[in-house]
Amino acid sequence: MLRGAIAVLLIYAYGHPGLEAARPAALDTPLQGFHRDINAIIADGYRAITRFNDDRAVAAVKGYATHLETQLRGED
Numbered sequence: 001m002l003r004g005a006i007a008v009l010l011i012y013a014y015g016h017p018g019l020e021a022a023r024p025a026a027l028d029t030p031l032q033g034f035h036r037d038i039n040a041i042i043a044d045g046y047r048a049i050t051r052f053n054d055d056r057a058v059a060a061v062k063g064y065a066t067h068l069e070t071q072l073r074g075e076d
Contacts, residue, residue: 012038014031015033015034015035016035017035
């Protein structure tokens with residue numbers, strides 16, 4: 001598992017546009033595409049995690065607002 005993770009990390013790093021001069025021309029397009037795909041996956045994961053936290057926060061605020069509203073009406 002660790003060796004696989006290291007291999008993926010090395011392939012990801014090798015696909016960085018800054019290393020374009022060190023890559024053979026035949027590997028340039030696939031490695032850059034791999035690099036873009038990994039960046040897109042990371043961005044989507046980050047958006048999903050922050051969206052999940054936002055939904056929890058909104059639900060908590062709605063719960064507090066409902067509780068406060070019932071207290072203000074005197075319906076305790």
